[in-house]
Amino acid sequence: xxxxxxxxxxxxxxxxxxxxxxxxxxxxxxxxxxxxxxxxxxxxxxxxxxxxxxxxxxxxxxxxxxxxxxxxxxxxxxxxxxxxxxxxxxxxxxxxxxxxxxxxxxxxxxxxxxxxxxxxxxxxxxxxxxxxxxxxxxxxxxxxxxxxxxxxxxxxxxxxxxxxxxxxxxxxxxxxxxxxxxxxxxxxxxxxxxxxxxxxxxxxxxxxxxxxxxxxxxxxxxxxxxxxxxxxxxxxxxxxxxxxxxxxxxxxxxxxxxxxxxxxxxxxxxxxxxxxxxxxxxxxxxxxxxxxxxxxxxxxxxxxxxxxxxxxxxxxxxxxxxxxxxxxxxxxxxxxxxxxxxxxxxxxxxxxxxxxxxxxxxxxxxxxxxxxxxxxxxxxxxxxxxxxxxxxxxxxxxxxxxxxxxxxxxxxxxxxxxxxxxxxxxxxxxxxxxxxxxxxxxxxxxxxxxxxxxxxxxxx
Amino acid sequence: xxxxxxxxxxxxxxxxxxxxxxxxxxxxxxxxxxxxxxxxxxxxxxxxxxxxxxxxxxxxxxxxxxxxxxxxxxxxxxxxxxxxxxxxxxxxxxxxxxxxxxxxxxxxxxxxxxxxxxxxxxxxxxxxxxxxxxxxxx
Ligand code: B12
Numbered sequence: 001x002x003x004x005x006x007x008x009x010x011x012x013x014x015x016x017x018x019x020x021x022x023x024x025x026x027x028x029x030x031x032x033x034x035x036x037x038x039x040x041x042x043x044x045x046x047x048x049x050x051x052x053x054x055x056x057x058x059x060x061x062x063x064x065x066x067x068x069x070x071x072x073x074x075x076x077x078x079x080x081x082x083x084x085x086x087x088x089x090x091x092x093x094x095x096x097x098x099x100x101x102x103x104x105x106x107x108x109x110x111x112x113x114x115x116x117x118x119x120x121x122x123x124x125x126x127x128x129x130x131x132x133x134x135x136x137x138x139x140x141x142x143x144x145x146x147x148x149x150x151x152x153x154x155x156x157x158x159x160x161x162x163x164x165x166x167x168x169x170x171x172x173x174x175x176x177x178x179x180x181x182x183x184x185x186x187x188x189x190x191x192x193x194x195x196x197x198x199x200x201x202x203x204x205x206x207x208x209x210x211x212x213x214x215x216x217x218x219x220x221x222x223x224x225x226x227x228x229x230x231x232x233x234x235x236x237x238x239x240x241x242x243x244x245x246x247x248x249x250x251x252x253x254x255x256x257x258x259x260x261x262x263x264x265x266x267x268x269x270x271x272x273x274x275x276x277x278x279x280x281x282x283x284x285x286x287x288x289x290x291x292x293x294x295x296x297x298x299x300x301x302x303x304x305x306x307x308x309x310x311x312x313x314x315x316x317x318x319x320x321x322x323x324x325x326x327x328x329x330x331x332x333x334x335x336x337x338x339x340x341x342x343x344x345x346x347x348x349x350x351x352x353x354x355x356x357x358x359x360x361x362x363x364x365x366x367x368x369x370x371x372x373x374x375x376x377x378x379x380x381x382x383x384x385x386x387x388x389x390x391x392x393x394x395x396x397x398x399x400x401x402x403x404x405x406x407x408x409x410x411x412x413x414x415x416x417x418x419x420x421x422x423x424x425x426x427x428x429x430x431x432x433x434x435x436x437x438x439x440x441x442x443x444x445x446x447x448x449x450x451x452x453x454x455x456x457x458x459x460x
Numbered sequence: 461x462x463x464x465x466x467x468x469x470x471x472x473x474x475x476x477x478x479x480x481x482x483x484x485x486x487x488x489x490x491x492x493x494x495x496x497x498x499x500x501x502x503x504x505x506x507x508x509x510x511x512x513x514x515x516x517x518x519x520x521x522x523x524x525x526x527x528x529x530x531x532x533x534x535x536x537x538x539x540x541x542x543x544x545x546x547x548x549x550x551x552x553x554x555x556x557x558x559x560x561x562x563x564x565x566x567x568x569x570x571x572x573x574x575x576x577x578x579x580x581x582x583x584x585x586x587x588x589x590x591x592x593x594x595x596x597x598x
Contacts (some may be wrong), residue, residue: 034498080511080512081508083508083510084509084511084512085512128512129512129513129514130512130513131466132462132463132493132513132514133465133512133513133514133515134511134512134513134514135514182512185495185509185513186495186497186509187511199577239470275498275499275500367473367500374473374500376500392595
């Protein structure tokens, strides 16, 4: 037996997972509160002793960790045109596992400057202009950032012809120059920026967030939790040399404050005559809905879906649902405690899935013009994806997981939304996805075996 | 000398792709950095592309007869977006049927287009005009 320990320092809970990589299997999981305010090791020690009570004493050969503690990797980004470089900056940051507090477009204003100062991000991603293209905006924004002061690192990934000037403007600040996120019009080049974000996270942020003490115990890999989730989803889709993957998939994580959606798929149109619009889509895409969550952002679900519709799904009167929503919003630790609150929770989760997957998926527009019908696709076509993975408390602790997940499927009533048509729903009941993402870096085959074993297919 | 950047595309719901390809090659060969948006391009897409790439001119194609409708308001939107004095050209079959081209040209000039071209204009003509307008010497 070769036991490996995986740790996820979450915003609320520190989760530990023990696996055997020799004969790949899950040995046990446990959790405790994250104690980042005092000493992060206290919560970890607590979780570990609970784990030991389940697994017996284990001599871990390696320990890996990911973290979304202390607010996660808080980023701000600025670009030029909202649909182009600003969008590219956001896509790059989300894909690197960041929590994107805000994305700015065009020239930063005085108000923006005040806001940036107040938000004081962990990293600022400054982009804008294609190579050889616009440089006014990015240099202006560099000047604004210089004025703001602060000590957060700035990653510069815009028009390469303006990079040196921006660097000069920002003299005295920690600046990392990267390849342009959009070197040519309409192309996306986000990997170099994502690598840089991960580097900066490792070198600066881990320290700033009080995670260094823990990092002494850890054998190496340290990444933002969403990056670990993405690594796991990529592995599950693609497989390894020795084992087949599951192919294209979607994963949805409905949390208390946000809902994250991941897709691993090219997402190209079914009909090759379809015109593609907008930025090219990354093969592995992550979107985060900051207004959709089961407690802190519960009102956002109602706002997006409509009280009447959610109430109908729950089988409750709108006034009753409204009161339950208020109670959940005020008591963010509250779990459903009777039939009505359970029904409300499930209906809210259903619509959270629906709204988040609809925003994540692409759209197909039919344009009737001269000479007949034309199809135009923006975003990813996920219609043919056939694996739908769900995680998050409200989806795990219910028998109706498949029904809730099916709200993220293709809907005849809204055919323009390219959501998946027929899917197996797989549930992360033991909450191991992030841990397997961590493990996948050095033990991809073990991680894949355990993922396949632990993600249970829901039957109706 | 630094390459000048132009944005080209076929506006509206127009799918005539051949002329657009020819223009792309002709202008690239003539030394321009050409951002080709292809067919079915909206006014917003022309403008966004021109902003990011700091383009010197936008060359709009319209073949299917809806050119006048599709092009209306483009100059105003450019002004709005801060693309001050960007050159706007239009060509193809920009109006329905055969109309005296002087009148057509006048109407497009009133809409803010610096130059417009009648059907079948060979690329050499517009390349020469663009070089003149951008003060490029051969
Ligand atoms: C092929 C063709 C089609 C094909 C297009 C295939 C494709 N994907 O490209 C199909 C069958 C799809 C088609 C459909 C239609 N077509 Co058609 N089509 C033609 C045709 C026969 C040739 C076009 C072509 O490729 N020309 C060759 C290229 C090299 O020339 P060009 O496009 O004119 O471009 C050159 C110049 O004009 C110039 N130029 C072009 N743009 C610009 C821009 C600037 C700034 C400058 C400086 C120069 C410039 O430079 C280019 C290179 O030299 C023309 C007739 C003709 N002979 O022109 C009709 C024609 C353009 N079509 C026409 C029509 C009406 C239609 C339809 C509406 C028919 C219908 N009712 O279904 C549909 C519209 C579909 C749509 N939504 O766009 C009319 C337009 C009439 C008008 N403007 O008054 C034409 C003129 C036929 C006619 N005489 O009636 N069509």
